[in-house]
Amino acid sequence: MDPMDKLSPKEKALSLNERLTRSSSVNSSSHRIQAVSRTFMKSIQLQQPACLDNLHLFDMVAPGAPKAGEIQVRIHASSLNYHDLGVVTGHVRAENGRIPMSDGAGVVTAVGEGVTEFAVGDHVVSCFFPLWQSGRVIPTSFQTVPGDGVDGFAREVVNMATDAFTLAPKGYTHEEAATLTTAGLTAWRALVVDGRIQAGNTVLILGTGGVSIFALQMAKSMGARVIATTSSAAKMERLLALGADHVINYKDQPEWGDAVLSATEGRGADVVVEVGGPGTLPQSIRACAPGGHIALIGVLTGISGSVPTLELMRKQQTLRGLIVGSREQQQDMVHALENFSWRPVVDSCYPLEQIAEAFAHQITGSHFGKICLYF
Secondary structure, three states: OOHHHHOOHHHHHHOHHHHHHHHHHOOOHHHHHHHHHOOEEEEEEEOOOOOHHHEEEEEEEOOOOOOOOEEEEEEEEEEOOHHHHHHHOOOOOOOOOEOOOOOOEEEEEEEOOOOOOOOOOOEEEEOOOOOOOOOOOOOOOOOOOEOOOEOOOOEOEEEEEHHHEEEOOOOOOHHHHHOHHHHHHHHHHHHHHHOOOOOOOEEEEEOOOHHHHHHHHHHHHOOOEEEEEEOOHHHHHHHHHHOOOEEEEOOOOOOHHHHHHHHOOOOOEEEEEEOOOOOOHHHHHHHEEEEEEEEEOOOOOOOOOOOOHHHHHHOOOEEEEOOOOOHHHHHHHHHHHOOOOOOOOEEEEEEHHHHHHHHHHHHHOOOOOEEEEEO
């Protein structure tokens, strides 16, 4: 029996650095051959029952050479999303031993036969739906989503099909690029693909999470006016510094939909980036202009609730749900981002080994922008 089998997952994790150090210091030729043939990498695995205490660091055999049509990527960063939080806390069911994290950014270290789109040294960022390349036939499940239906990017090296990545924007750090897979593309689709934003439009964002901050930055870059909501005076100042034209404290003004109407001379917002769900949707409908578009993205306040359908119908608004976007949409976004002067707002960065602490920070709701992992 392998002595490691007697150790708990935490003891196995603690022994990782010791074993890697020991293996690198052995000088016999037999051990040198073994080290060449079996390279190890760090990974995080989620043990059931899912909770932050069951996120464990393991060493696992790194993948070999990529197959035809694949690239090998050394992952250097990931970013946290509420979908990831749902997985690691058990609200989204995942298999025992699942490697979490849907976002990944890094460097191409090898290419398989026939690969022409990428070259060694390219900086790349992952796609949320690796099989949704383009078009209107959209995925309706998370079976192919990294960190959910399949293993994700909380590991140092992956071999994946070229379709699972796009180039990262030139000049972005790995942490900045890692924020694009989910939050960045969600905001882009809400505003550009579905919302068809135009210069002069008014955009309403809720809160200061990753999607909302991206929407603020993108909308301002496209000539829109932005109204934001928050409950924090400190965050209000940061929103204004980023370019928000008007900020509403939703605790002081619980009927903030009326406050948006007042701030727009009764018209309302042309596009609402709705991340709250049933608890905020009635106010978003109130705040939205006649003929306006509401991008229903989040479920922070729950998964079901009543909807004021009469007001929605009377104002002839469009209410559309969305989950991230396609690879083609991500490529379009990357090209646009390379022409903007701003960068994604990164709240904080944690080493991979502190993934549980990173999620604990996310749970507090005190972050402004994105929380990232680096490794």
